[in-house]
Amino acid sequence: MQLKQLTELLLLSRIAGNPDTEFTGVETDSRKVRPGDLFICITGHRTDGHAYAAQAEQQGASAIVAEKPLQTSLPVLYVPDSRFAMALIATAFYRNPSLEMKVIGITGTNGKTTTTYILEKILRDHHFRTGLMGTIAMKIGDQEYEVKNTTQEALELQRHFREMRNVGTDYCVMEVSSHALEQGRVRGCRFRTAIFTNLSQDHLDYHLTMANYKAAKGLLFSRMGNTFDPAFPQFAVLNADDPASDTYRRHTSAQVITYGIDNPADVWASDIRITAQGTSFRMRTFAGELDLKLKLIGKFSVYNVLAASAAALAEGVPLSRIQSSLEEMTGVSGRFEAVYEGQPFLVIVDYAHTPDSLENVLATIREFAEGKVITLFGCGGDRDRSKRPIMGKIAGNYSDYVIVTSDNPRTEDPEAILRDIEPGVREAGLEPDRYELLADRKAAIQKAVALASPKDVVLIAGKGHETYQEIGVTRYDFDDRLVAKNAIRSLGH
Ligand SMILES: CC(=O)N[C@H]1[C@@H](OP(=O)(O)OP(=O)(O)OC[C@H]2O[C@@H](n3ccc(=O)[nH]c3=O)[C@H](O)[C@@H]2O)O[C@H](CO)[C@@H](O)[C@@H]1O[C@H](C)C(=O)N[C@@H](C)C(=O)N[C@H](CCC(=O)O)C(=O)O
Ligand SMILES: Nc1ncnc2c1ncn2[C@@H]1O[C@H](COP(=O)(O)OP(=O)(O)OP(=O)(O)O)[C@@H](O)[C@H]1O
Ligand SMILES: N[C@H](CCC[C@H](N)C(=O)O)C(=O)O
Ligand SMILES: [Mg+2]
Numbered sequence: 001m002q003l004k005q006l007t008e009l010l011l012l013s014r015i016a017g018n019p020d021t022e023f024t025g026v027e028t029d030s031r032k033v034r035p036g037d038l039f040i041c042i043t044g045h046r047t048d049g050h051a052y053a054a055q056a057e058q059q060g061a062s063a064i065v066a067e068k069p070l071q072t073s074l075p076v077l078y079v080p081d082s083r084f085a086m087a088l089i090a091t092a093f094y095r096n097p098s099l100e101m102k103v104i105g106i107t108g109t110n111g112k113t114t115t116t117y118i119l120e121k122i123l124r125d126h127h128f129r130t131g132l133m134g135t136i137a138m139k140i141g142d143q144e145y146e147v148k149n150t151t152q153e154a155l156e157l158q159r160h161f162r163e164m165r166n167v168g169t170d171y172c173v174m175e176v177s178s179h180a181l182e183q184g185r186v187r188g189c190r191f192r193t194a195i196f197t198n199l200s201q202d203h204l205d206y207h208l209t210m211a212n213y214k215a216a217k218g219l220l221f222s223r224m225g226n227t228f229d230p231a232f233p234q235f236a237v238l239n240a241d242d243p244a245s246d247t248y249r250r251h252t253s254a255q256v257i258t259y260g261i262d263n264p265a266d267v268w269a270s271d272i273r274i275t276a277q278g279t280s281f282r283m284r285t286f287a288g289e290l291d292l293k294l295k296l297i298g299k300f301s302v303y304n305v306l307a308a309s310a311a312a313l314a315e316g317v318p319l320s321r322i323q324s325s326l327e328e329m330t331g332v333s334g335r336f337e338a339v340y341e342g343q344p345f346l347v348i349v350d351y352a353h354t355p356d357s358l359e360n361v362l363a364t365i366r367e368f369a370e371g372k373v374i375t376l377f378g379c380g381g382d383r384d385r386s387k388r389p390i391m392g393k394i395a396g397n398y399s400d401y402v403i404v405t406s407d408n409p410r411t412e413d414p415e416a417i418l419r420d421i422e423p424g425v426r427e428a429g430l431e432p433d434r435y436e437l438l439a440d441r442k443a444a445i446q447k448a449v450a451l452a453s454p455k456d457v458v459l460i461a462g463k464g465h466e467t468y469q470e471i472g473v474t475r476y477d478f479d480d481r482l483v484a485k486n487a488i489r490s491l492g493h
Contacts, residue, residue, distance in 0.1 A: 001093060003038075003063050003077055009088055010079055017075025021063045026093050027056070028086060028155055035060030040086045040155075043067065049082070065089070083184055087154035091188030097161035098190045101169055104311055105176040105186065107220045108197025108239075110357040111304045112150070112175040115197060117332045119308035120173045122325040126317045131164040133157075134175035136333055136465050141167035151180030154187055161189070171315075178203060178216040186220070193311050194220045194254065195237040197303065199244040200356035204384045218248050225254030237310045239303065240265035257286075257314060259306035261299065267310040269302050276346065276368040283309065288319050295330050298364035300357070334464025336361065339484045343493040344454035345371065349480045351464025353380065353407065355390045358461060362398035371455030372400035376448045377462045378441070379421060381412030388417065392424025399459075401451060402435040405444035407462045408470035414439040441469060445480065446487040460484060 004019035023038035030052035033039055039056035041049035041064060050068050057064075063075045067082040079085040091098075104119065106112045113135045120139075124130045132139040135150045140163050151174065152160065164172055176186055176194075199214055207213035225234040236252045238245035240260030249256050258265040261272070272281040280293045281302055294305065309322050331337060339347040348365070352358040358377065365373055375395045379388045395402045404421050406414045418437040425435050438444040448458050460480045463469070469478035 001038075003075055006065075006077055006085075006089060006092075009092055010077075010085055013077050013079045013085070015075060015077055017063070019075075021075045023062045026086075026089060026155060027061075028153065030055040030059065033059040033061050035062075037061050038063050038065060038089070040065040040082055040089065041067070041070070042082050042086065083154075084187065087158075087184055087187035090155040090158040094158040094162040096188075097158060097165045098172075098188070100165050101161070101172055102192035102315070103161075103172045103174065103189060104193045104195065105174055105189075105191045105220055106195040106197065106307075107176045107178070107181070107217045108195075109200045109202050109354055110352075110360070111197035111300065111307070112177075113351075114301070114332050114335050115195060115304040115307050116173050116175055118304055118326070118329060119195075119311055120171075121329055122308060122312045122317060122322055123171050123173070123315070125325040125328075126312075126321050128170045128315075129168050131160075131169040131172040132174065133160070133172065140164050140169070149180070150175050150177045151185050154185050154189075157185060158188060176220055178213055179206060181219040182207070182216045191220070191224055191234065192232070193235040193237060193314060194224055194252075195307050195311055196221070196239055196242070196245060196248055197307060198239055198242045198356070200354060201387055201390070202354040202384055204386055205382070206384075214244055214247070217244070218251055221248040221252035221254070224252050228253075235311070235314045237307055237314070239307070241303075257310045259303070259310045261302060261306075265306075267306050267313070269306055272299060272302055274298060274364060274367045285309065285313055285319065287313050290319055290323050292323060292326055294326060297336050298360065298367075300360040300364070301336075332465075334466070334481075336364075337464070337481065339460075339481050339488070341485050341488040341493060343449070343452070343488045343491070345452040345456040345458065347449060347452075347458045347460065347484050347488065349460045349464060349484065350462075352377070352461045353463075355387055355394055358391050359394045359398070361459065361461065362394065365457050365459060366398055369455075369457045371453060371457065373398060374401045374403070374448050374451055374456060374458045375399040376403040376405055376444055376458070376460050378405045378407035378409075379417055379462070380407045381410035381414070381417055383410075385420060388420040389422075389424030389427070392421040392426075393428045394424075396425040396428025396430045396435070399430075400434065402430060403444045403448050404435065404437045405441045406439050406469070406471070407441075408466075409439075409472075410470050411472060414471070441478065441480075442483050445483045446490075449484060449487045449491060458484075 024036035234254040259267040
């Protein structure tokens with residue numbers, strides 16, 4: 001591609017240098033620049049990409065995109081907004097791959113990853129070729145890749161969409177985080193369907209207010225369906241039990257399909273029964289009704305199943321196929337995952353790291369727990385601090401014993417995070433004989449299983465599938481499931 005082709009795309013851009021300059025790749029990280037690349041300088045939250053233009057030049061970049069004046073001998077395309085330009089350039093460079101498939105985006109505070117996996121399974125079982133992007137991993141064809149972010153930057157996103165198309169992907173099911181929407185990571189991406197799971201408190205460190213956070217999620221819906229293409233209907237799948245859906249419904253031109261439990265909806269669940277083994281319920285849909293027996297556990301799982309089913313029905317997947325896929329589904333890594341080493345009590349590892357998810361998981365456990373409920377959790381450092389005492393109170397309200405421990409403390413003092421959580425536990429009425437603060441997560445897990453008696457339930461919350469713990473700026477190997485297994489074994493069960 002030539003630099004001058006970009007000026008045709010970006011009205012207010014201006015070239016300093018040779019407009020015929022060719023580039024053969026696009027990169028935003030100077031460390032990854034290869035000869036011939038176009039390096040785009042992004043003004044970031046931690047550092048400024050403009051400071052790395054010289055490194056990009058040394059590594060053989062052929063041209064640069066910048067939003068601030070630069071001293072360089074390379075040709076520069078000056079643009080008003082580098083991030084915006086990056087999304088547009090990436091989309092053009094990879095030849096608009098989202099137009100060649102059906103991308104289904106899932107947003108909401110909790111349940112995105114789980115809903116993504118459920119929907120991907122339904123579509124794959126129906127013989128569509130699927131790709132997936134989200135917190136745990138990215139899947140392209142049969143290959144699975146590690147990811148840094150839940151939703152990738154526009155440049156990586158477009159590159160990976162193209163790779164998906166290269167292996168014939170029909171559907172990409174992806175999580176769309178509020179950070180991604182706010183930063184425009186999905187600009188240039190055409191969605192077939194947007195799914196909303198729910199809205200509750202999280203990420204106030206970034207969005208500052210719930211109104212901003214709600215508005216960020218709303219961008220997924222407001223950017224959809226504004227032109228009607230009969231060959232490409234677009235759908236917004238909204239949670240009828242979450243008040244934010246009213247706003248999103250008004251902001252989208254896509255066809256709305258609702259799902260819910262407490263309010264009437266197009267895809268609706270009733271007669272829900274929850275046990276430690278699974279959940280059964282009746283699902284009524286615009287395409288018929290069925291009775292489901294799931295291995296997934298909890299009312300929150302029913303919501304995820306309804307959302308995925310609504311999106312699958314919109315794609316014409318028959319109900320009978322949806323039923324078999326759902327009933328086979330065993331669960332998602334680190335989401336309500338049981339750890340069993342022959343012990344006479346239950347140990348559950350779950351990714352609940354928000355007040356709402358912790359409450360849902362604990363309410364579910366309370367539905368079937370026959371013995372005590374022992375909860376171990378913490379809160380991530382360098383993240384929303386205001387959720388800490390709230391989560392402490394929830395843990396206190398639902399548990400017989402609480403161990404407050406470290407999650408990923410990152411650059412914060414681990415003990416200080418624990419002290420932020422403690423007032424919530426106290427507010428729930430727990431005295432020091434019913435809770436403790438123990439920053440070392442491994443010791444805390446050992447303590448939690450040692451305290452358990454037959455029929456008790458131990459919940460290890462917050463880190464789910466994560467295989468590391470981030471302390472300071474270092475990531476140490478750490479997997480709640482392995483640590484719990486070893487702890488149970490050492491008890492001699
Ligand atoms: C606050 C935030 O969202 N930061 C994201 C953002 O980073 P940034 O733009 O601020 O980048 P920066 O580190 O300041 O660097 C600026 C520029 O300099 C470049 N650079 C930097 C160093 C260098 O040596 N050379 C160089 O060229 C960088 O490549 C970048 O282009 O853009 C990066 C690329 O997309 C992201 O990886 C990064 O996510 C960080 C790691 C992060 O922790 N993000 C979290 C908060 C997040 O986004 N979470 C959501 C999920 C939340 C949820 O679902 O619960 C997510 O989608 O992952
Ligand atoms: N529909 C739901 N409503 C409320 N809580 C849920 C729901 N689904 C899952 N959860 C809880 O939230 C936790 C995280 O679920 P999941 O990973 O699917 O969410 P996510 O939205 O992808 O999270 P993240 O923002 O970290 O990517 C689960 O371990 C469970 O405790
Ligand atoms: N996507 C979420 C994950 C949080 C997981 C939790 N274990 C933590 O580290 O806070 C975030 O980046 O805020
Ligand atoms: Mg996720």
